[in-house]
Amino acid sequence: MKIAFLLTAALALPSSNFAIKDSHVVPNGWVELSDAPLDHKLDLQIGIKQENIDALISTLYKVSDPSSPDYGKHLTQQQVSDLIAPKQSTIDAVYAWLKNNGVEGGVLNANKDWLSVTVTVDQAQKMLNTKYKVYQHQESKVVAVRTPSFSLPKYVHHHIDLIQPTTKFTSIPKKIAKSPKTSAPKKLSVSSCDNGVTPQCLNDLYNIGGYTPSSSKSIVGVTGYLGQYANQADLSQFLQSYQPNAASSYSFSTVLVNGGTNPQDSGSAGTEADLDVEYVGALTYPTKHVFYSTGGSPPYIPDANESSNDNEPYLDWLNYMLAQPDGSIPQTITTSYGDDEQTVPYSYAVRVCNDFAQLGARGVSLLFSSGDGGVSGGQYGTCKSNDGKNTREFLPTFPASCPYITAVGGTTGVPETAAGLSSGGFSNYFGTPSYQSANVQSYLKTLGSTYKGLYNATGRGIPDVAAQATGFTIVNQGYETSVDGTSCASPTFAGVVSNLNDYLLGQGKPPLGFLNPWLYSKGFNGLNDITSGSNPGCNTNGFSAGKGWDPVTGLGTPNFKTLQTLV
Ligand SMILES: *[C@@H]1O[C@H](CO)[C@@H](O)[C@H](O)[C@H]1NC(C)=O
Ligand SMILES: *[C@@H]1O[C@H](CO)[C@@H](O)[C@H](O)[C@H]1NC(C)=O
Numbered sequence: 001m002k003i004a005f006l007l008t009a010a011l012a013l014p015s016s017n018f019a020i021k022d023s024h025v026v027p028n029g030w031v032e033l034s035d036a037p038l039d040h041k042l043d044l045q046i047g048i049k050q051e052n053i054d055a056l057i058s059t060l061y062k063v064s065d066p067s068s069p070d071y072g073k074h075l076t077q078q079q080v081s082d083l084i085a086p087k088q089s090t091i092d093a094v095y096a097w098l099k100n101n102g103v104e105g106g107v108l109n110a111n112k113d114w115l116s117v118t119v120t121v122d123q124a125q126k127m128l129n130t131k132y133k134v135y136q137h138q139e140s141k142v143v144a145v146r147t148p149s150f151s152l153p154k155y156v157h158h159h160i161d162l163i164q165p166t167t168k169f170t171s172i173p174k175k176i177a178k179s180p181k182t183s184a185p186k187k188l189s190v191s192s193c194d195n196g197v198t199p200q201c202l203n204d205l206y207n208i209g210g211y212t213p214s215s216s217k218s219i220v221g222v223t224g225y226l227g228q229y230a231n232q233a234d235l236s237q238f239l240q241s242y243q244p245n246a247a248s249s250y251s252f253s254t255v256l257v258n259g260g261t262n263p264q265d266s267g268s269a270g271t272e273a274d275l276d277v278e279y280v281g282a283l284t285y286p287t288k289h290v291f292y293s294t295g296g297s298p299p300y301i302p303d304a305n306e307s308s309n310d311n312e313p314y315l316d317w318l319n320y321m322l323a324q325p326d327g328s329i330p331q332t333i334t335t336s337y338g339d340d341e342q343t344v345p346y347s348y349a350v351r352v353c354n355d356f357a358q359l360g361a362r363g364v365s366l367l368f369s370s371g372d373g374g375v376s377g378g379q380y381g382t383c384k385s386n387d388g389k390n391t392r393e394f395l396p397t398f399p400a401s402c403p404y405i406t407a408v409g410g411t412t413g414v415p416e417t418a419a420g421l422s423s424g425g426f427s428n429y430f431g432t433p434s435y436q437s438a439n440v441q442s443y444l445k446t447l448g449s450t451y452k453g454l455y456n457a458t459g460r461g462i463p464d465v466a467a468q469a470t471g472f473t474i475v476n477q478g479y480e481t482s483v484d485g486t487s488c489a490s491p492t493f494a495g496v497v498s499n500l501n502d503y504l505l506g507q508g509k510p511p512l513g514f515l516n517p518w519l520y521s522k523g524f525n526g527l528n529d530i531t532s533g534s535n536p537g538c539n540t541n542g543f544s545a546g547k548g549w550d551p552v553t554g555l556g557t558p559n560f561k562t563l564q565t566l567v
Contacts, residue, residue, distance in 0.1 A: 018129040019157060023149035024167035027343035028382045029138055036132035036145045038122040045315055046106075046115040047161040047351050048094055050084040056354070059083070060361045060404060064514040065435075066522055072510035074363030076326050081111045084358070090159045091115075097156040101127045110323035114315070121145065128152065128166065135169065144169055162347040164315065169343060190414045196471035196482055199242050199282035202492055205414060205468070208560040211499050213287045215506035220284050220498040221330035222252070222276040222491065224293045225313040225337055229262050230254075230277040231269035231477075238274075238475040243282040252277050252289040258316040259295030266477045272336055274476045275483055276491045280334065283495025287502060290330055292317060314399070318355045329364060331501040331511040334494035336369045336487035340377040341398040341429055342386040349429050353402035360514030365501065366405040367494045367515075369486035370463040371397035371423030375454075376537030378423070383538035394425045394455045394538055396462055401427035403460045406515045408490040409553050410469025411530055416557055417545070418533025419469045422486060424543060424551035426459035435520045436461055439549035446546060454538070464516055466530060466553035467492040496558040500567050512567065519555060526563035527556035 026032075062070040075083075091112060098106055098117065106117040121132050128150035136143045150166050193201035203210060224230060232251050239246040254262045277291055294317045321329060341349065356366055376383050377395030385391040400407035400423070410419035426432075432440050440461045467489040471482050501511040512518060519527075530553035535542035545552045 017154050018151035019154050021128075021150055021152040021157060021160070022162060022167055022345060022347050024345040025386050025388055026135065026146075026148050027169050027340075027386055028384060030135045030169055031138060033134040033136050033143070036121045036134050038120060038125075040121045040145060041118055042121060042124050042132075042145065042165060043116055043118050044124060045164050046094060046117065047163065048086045048113050048115060049090055049159050049161050050086055050113050050354070052083050053354055056080070056084055056361060057357055057404075060357050060514060061517060063361060063363075065517040072513070074510060074513055075361045077322075077324070077362065080322075080358050080361055085112050086159075093156055093159045097127075097153065103127070109319050114319050128163065130166070137169075161351050162345070164348060167345045168348045193414050196473050197468050197488070198473050199279065202279075202283065202468065202495075205416075206492075206496060206558045206560055207562070208283070208496065208499065211503075211560060213284060213499060213502035215502045217505040218284075218332070218498060218502035218511075219288045219290060219330035220280055220494065221290045221292060221333035222273070222280055223317060223333065223335045223337070224260075224262070224270070224273045224276070224291060225317075228270035228273040229268045229293065230273035230291045231266065232264060233266065234269050234274045234475045234478065235277050235281055237478065238278040239282060239285070241475070241480075242473070243285060246282070246285040250281065250285055252281065252291045255290055255292050257292055257294040257320045258313075260293035261295065262291065262293045269477050271474070271476050271481075271483060272487055275472060275474045275487060276334060276336060278474050279472070279488070279491040280495055280498070283492065284498045284502075287498055292320075294320075314352050318352065318359075322355060322358055326362070329359075329362070331363060331505070331513075332365045332367070332494050332498040333359075334367045334490045335399070336485075336490050338368060338371050338378060338397045338400055341396045341401050341427060344398045346429055349398050349402070352399065353404055353430070356399065356402055357404040357514075360404050363511050363513040365494075365497050365512050365515050367408055367490050367497065368399050368405050369490040370400045370407045370409045372410075372421045372485045372487070373423055374420060374535035374537035375423070375425055375540065375542040377425075392454065392538065394451070396425045396427045396456075396459065397423050398429070400462045401430055401460055403430050403433040403516070404514060406465060406493075406519070407463035407554070408486060408493045409463035409466040409535075410486045410489045411466050411553055411557055412468065412470040412533075416468070416528065416530050418466075418530055418535060418552040419484075419486075420534070420536055420542075421484065422463070422466065422469060422535045422552050424462050424535055424554075426456045426461055426551065428456050428459055430460040431458055432460055433516070435517045436464075436549065439520060439555075442548060443546070443550055447543075451540065451543075454540070461549065461551055463551075463554040464519060465493055465527065465555055466557050467496075468557070493558060496560050496563070499560065500563055503564055504567055520549075522566055523563060524555040526559050526566045528559055529556045
């Protein structure tokens, strides 16, 4: 009797058998304020274990490597989804776990690999055997409800890749430097660049030759997060001054993701978003141009019963994009947001990176700015490891460190040298991918023992390419101003890539898709190698640009007409 009773009790409480699923040290700069209110609502995003990720990655390489017979044979949405969709038994196990916790509903995405469900902190704490706290980022004052560690019952452990918001601390809005328009312009040797960077300057410097897209099949995308809104009136004013051949009716279309908005009052116009749409618009006019505004941002209000909607925006955006039918998504997308890699939980970085690989397999070229802190990484770079040991080290940035995207660093002046702000270095999460290993080895050989211990010699090298990153003239809130940052470089390089894609599509060929295997094997012949300058930080001079690939400017800046002959 006694044994039977114990058995029954154990069966009735299968969830008592917890094991830690994920943990991540609270990033530097965040402090604990209080326990999280039990009635605060969380929109939990449950990443269900995908199948065949290895096959997805090998397919990505096959369709992106010009030496492969499958080059350009991009997958359809359905093919990607069929390849990686979780097993039904996996999905059932996740639902059973929710049910055991009295949680009903849950919304499964089109690919059946993300399940979102709204629960209270009280429910989440029981489901995840953890304790949520309210944390604040000291410098930005951003507040978030998070936990550095959580557990899952063993029976569901291997069916789930990750759950957020848990260990991932909210992205901090990245500020791009604004320099006053009165600062003395550098003397440049391309006359159209004499008064700072404009579309005409980039056209001349990067040998774009006034290319006018005409395929009518290309689409270029700009992502906006964290309350950065793109303003149509600012774009029109900018084009009138700097690209007068663009029709006054030319505009971007707006796609709102996960409760995103894009208010058009002048006061809401964001510097980052305006910069992106103005340069992408000027360089790719009249290409169809989409601005994605993804909701999900702080501030969190600790005592409201409302859901704070502070999910990680890349996940929401990716979820949205991965569900879109073929033909509706841009062939080229630029994103100017990033975090220090170490602030991003490993499980999250891997899943997001694999999700980027899905877009790459479908033929999308994804470009990300590398960051603005030189070797110290992002804006709040501390140059200290986040593992509790506070080891002094250079900080790589994410998503730039994901090997399935193209990271864009920065240059300055003409002739071009590396911009000091250009973040670059080596990932601690992702190993050196084969497409760049010869380049990285050769750079490390030149570097010798310099900075030993400050960087990871087996990591993915960042960035892949570069473009101008200082003194960009933009219109924001009706006024001209000048901005700096790799936020300028990514839309610039994306503009060139979009034109290459347009050129290919016009000939009935597939777009370039994931760029790196092509860039490192062929495309580099159409890039200007940047061989001087460095990216100082962490009380060092940083890495130096040099002949060939380097962790400041990558393979270099574009020469459009030469690239056109190489595609
Ligand atoms: C939140 O909801 C609970 C009950 O649902 C209520 O008792 C509490 O007062 C609410 N808190 C706020 C700040 O509205
Ligand atoms: C260095 O990078 C590799 C990936 O190539 C990773 O496995 C390793 O943990 C990293 N080392 C450190 C100290 O982060």
